[in-house]
Amino acid sequence: MNSSLPLAVNDLTVAWHRKPVIWDVDIEVQPGQLVGVVGPNGAGKSTLLKAIMDLVPKASGRVEIFGQSYRQSRHRVGYVPQRESVDWDFPISVLDVVTMGLYGKIGWCLPVRRKHRDIALRALEQVGMSDLANRQISQLSGGQQQRTFLARALVQDADLYLMDEPFAAVDAATEKAIVEILRDMRKAGKTAIVIHHDLPTVPEYFDAVVLLNMRVVACGPTKDVFTRENLERTYGGRLTLLDEATEAMRRRERTL
Amino acid sequence: MSGLENWSWAYDGWIVLAGMLCAVAASLPGNFLLLRRMSLLGDAISHAILPGLAVAFFVSESRSSWPMFLGAVIVGILTALFTEWIRNFGDVDEGASMGVVFTTLFAIGLVLIVQAADHVDLDPGCVLYGAIEMTPLDTLNVAGQPIPRVVIVLGAVTLVNLLFVVLFFKELKLSAFDPALATSVGFSARLMHYLLMVIVAVTAVASFETAGNILVVAMFVVPPATAFLLTERLGVMIFCSAIIAMLSAGLGHLSAVFLPHAFGFQSTSTSGMMALCAGMLFFVASLVSPRNGVIVRIVRRQKLALRILSEDLIALLYRMDERARDSAVSPQKLSAVLRSHTWLAAWLMNRHVRTGHVIPSESGYRLTEAGRQLGSVLVRSHRLWEQYLVSEGGVAVDRIHGQAEKLEHFTNRELRDRLDEITAAPATDPHGSRIPSEHK
Numbered sequence: 001m002n003s004s005l006p007l008a009v010n011d012l013t014v015a016w017h018r019k020p021v022i023w024d025v026d027i028e029v030q031p032g033q034l035v036g037v038v039g040p041n042g043a044g045k046s047t048l049l050k051a052i053m054d055l056v057p058k059a060s061g062r063v064e065i066f067g068q069s070y071r072q073s074r075h076r077v078g079y080v081p082q083r084e085s086v087d088w089d090f091p092i093s094v095l096d097v098v099t100m101g102l103y104g105k106i107g108w109c110l111p112v113r114r115k116h117r118d119i120a121l122r123a124l125e126q127v128g129m130s131d132l133a134n135r136q137i138s139q140l141s142g143g144q145q146q147r148t149f150l151a152r153a154l155v156q157d158a159d160l161y162l163m164d165e166p167f168a169a170v171d172a173a174t175e176k177a178i179v180e181i182l183r184d185m186r187k188a189g190k191t192a193i194v195i196h197h198d199l200p201t202v203p204e205y206f207d208a209v210v211l212l213n214m215r216v217v218a219c220g221p222t223k224d225v226f227t228r229e230n231l232e233r234t235y236g237g238r239l240t241l242l243d244e245a246t247e248a249m250r251r252r253e254r255t256l
Numbered sequence: 257m258s259g260l261e262n263w264s265w266a267y268d269g270w271i272v273l274a275g276m277l278c279a280v281a282a283s284l285p286g287n288f289l290l291l292r293r294m295s296l297l298g299d300a301i302s303h304a305i306l307p308g309l310a311v312a313f314f315v316s317e318s319r320s321s322w323p324m325f326l327g328a329v330i331v332g333i334l335t336a337l338f339t340e341w342i343r344n345f346g347d348v349d350e351g352a353s354m355g356v357v358f359t360t361l362f363a364i365g366l367v368l369i370v371q372a373a374d375h376v377d378l379d380p381g382c383v384l385y386g387a388i389e390m391t392p393l394d395t396l397n398v399a400g401q402p403i404p405r406v407v408i409v410l411g412a413v414t415l416v417n418l419l420f421v422v423l424f425f426k427e428l429k430l431s432a433f434d435p436a437l438a439t440s441v442g443f444s445a446r447l448m449h450y451l452l453m454v455i456v457a458v459t460a461v462a463s464f465e466t467a468g469n470i471l472v473v474a475m476f477v478v479p480p481a482t483a484f485l486l487t488e489r490l491g492v493m494i495f496c497s498a499i500i501a502m503l504s505a506g507l508g509h510l511s512a513v514f515l516p517h518a519f520g521f522q523s524t525s526t527s528g529m530m531a532l533c534a535g536m537l538f539f540v541a542s543l544v545s546p547r548n549g550v551i552v553r554i555v556r557r558q559k560l561a562l563r564i565l566s567e568d569l570i571a572l573l574y575r576m577d578e579r580a581r582d583s584a585v586s587p588q589k590l591s592a593v594l595r596s597h598t599w600l601a602a603w604l605m606n607r608h609v610r611t612g613h614v615i616p617s618e619s620g621y622r623l624t625e626a627g628r629q630l631g632s633v634l635v636r637s638h639r640l641w642e643q644y645l646v647s648e649g650g651v652a653v654d655r656i657h658g659q660a661e662k663l664e665h666f667t668n669r670e671l672r673d674r675l676d677e678i679t680a681a682p683a684t685d686p687h688g689s690r691i692p693s694e695h696k
Contacts, residue, residue: 017347050436053436053439053440054439054440055436055439055440074440074441074442075441077440079436079437079440081434081436081437085434085436086433086434087291087293087433090291090432090433090490091291091484091487091488091489091490091492091493092429092433092489092490093488093489096429096490097433100429100430100433100434100437103426103427103430103438103441103443104441104442104443106426108427108443109423109424109426109427110426111425111426112426136488136489138488156441
């Protein structure tokens with residue numbers, strides 16, 4: 001147990017209908033780092049983040065955040081889900097979405113007050129969207145939606161951020177803004193774990209990478225780990241034999 | 257016969273009040289069912305509580321509210337649990353698992369009630385269609401006043417639902433919008449889900465005597481759906497849905513009493529008319545919705561068509577001006593080339609005269625300097641697009657004009673500059689026409 005380590009994952013396995021989605025994952029994340037999680041589609045990247053936050057059941061394994069369980073330290077964790085995971089026709093304003101990041105602090109049944117809205121407005125300013133605070137969210141562009149989510153993460157004022165593809169399909173200006181905010185976070189001693197798709201920008205954006213394809217192919221400082229050989233192992237070889245074995249198991253179960 | 261002599265405040269007033277309370281009580285949680293895209297679960301629960309009602313009735317041998325509430329709430333939660341369970345283990349989608357659960361439970365309830373109908377006082381017709389007309393007959397004394405039992409029950413449920421929505425507004429909003437975030441910050445989305453289901457079940461039980469088991473579904477779904485069309489804010493939407501619910505109830509009873517008389521029939525079922533009125537209000541809202549109502553869409557499309565035609569006129573004048581400097585063009589010629597009505601072209605040209613883009617003369621219209629600038633911007637956009645489509649998209653030269661004709665109206669300065677950059681600042685378009693340069 002190490003309370004200074006933002007995230008320690010031991011032997012984590014998550015299965016869906018007995019088929020492992022991530023398998024025997026071991027990760028340690030050092031404080032004050034930007035960590036990229038890279039891997040092909042279906043490699044279990046989102047599942048990893050969700051399992052860290054107890055949003056999907058673990059088949060086995062342990063997750064420690066600052067040396068404690070997620071439940072105990074959830075006020076120190078900020079989550080930025082995939083943009084497509086929510087309904088953007090929902091009848092609320094940009095400011096409403098950002099204040100949602102404060103609901104945990106406000107607590108059950110208490111209303112959102114002016115000071116909370118002020119915090120949210122400041123966060124919107126930080127991501128360059130203060131003039132859109134009262135916009136209905138369905139009128140936002142993809143990049144603006146992502147900035148809204150980012151502002152929501154900022155008001156959470158967490159020490160560990162988990163971000164699910166914040167760079168997916170955003171314009172160049174938004175990408176730059178996100179990178180800047182990530183660097184500010186790092187300067188403030190915060191840690192961010194970011195699922196990322198665009199391989200060429202990995203060395204520029206991230207201090208460390210986790211190469212994931214069901215299991216962890218490699219994990220460590222970007223300059224040591226982000227190599228052609230490791231990438232080939234990540235994107236080339238799925239554990240096909242393991243897939244076959246679980247498939248055989250399922251078939252056997254059905255014919256019994 | 258107007259039917260007016262059938263109206264009495266002491267009688268109809270209570271019916272309207274009961275209808276309104278029922279409608280408001282159902283529409284309040286209905287908003288969140290709608291936003292979670294599970295309106296059907298309200299339907300499922302309100303049907304599935306039937307066996308709960310029946311069993312509670314057998315056990316307690318009375319129609320008093322408490323055992324019935326309890327039975328129905330238990331079955332209501334079971335419905336939500338079973339639905340999720342079947343979806344996970346049966347590997348079918350939510351709609352199918354809901355269909356399995358609620359039809360099965362409903363059938364059990366129906367069998368129980370029909371079996372019992374001979375010797376007990378629980379009438380399937382009343383359960384299915386409601387008996388709002390009976391409201392004023394069954395009263396309790398409150399502070400010396402006889403108040404219908406149904407009104408008291410529905411009033412209490414409306415109050416509970418209102419408190420629920422107000423107290424948990426923030427939690428309901430978050431867990432409906434982003435359940436993952438809600439759960440990860442400590443407001444279990446699952447807990448909120450089951451709380452909502454309890455409220456839905458309670459509301460369905462309280463309403464089944466009034467609106468009937470089937471029509472209460474209309475009140476869960478239709479007022480929130482109508483309100484959703486009218487506003488972009490959750491708080492306003494909930495408020496609107498309550499108003500629409502009350503309107504449906506009031507209009508429903510009025511039209512049930514008066515409308516059939518206008519055609520010489522007896523008055524008809526109030527709960528049926530309530531649902532019908534709600535449906536009509538939804539229809540009206542879908543016409544006038546400010547976001548994407550039918551009328552707004554027609555107006556927007558017409559406005560856009562007019563703007564495009566008005567710009568096309570200027571671009572056409574510019575092209576003709578290119579060929580023969582300072583030539584005047586008659587409105588007949590303009591409308592013939594653009595295939596528009598002559599009067600429409602003439603009207604738009606008059607507007608251009610007022611804004612100083614063209615000057616009329618005896619032989620036709622002539623561009624002013626401002627008009628020539630506007631025209632050159634349009635033509636520049638058009639020809640840059642043509643160049644772009646050919647050089648970057650590899651589109652055949654004979655097929656680019658139509659595309660560019662549309663795109664030119666949606667191209668601003670920034671986009672033009674980028675087109676210019678990508679196509680390496682061409683002097684002419686693929687047809688060989690000169691591309692006008694940008695104004696400073």
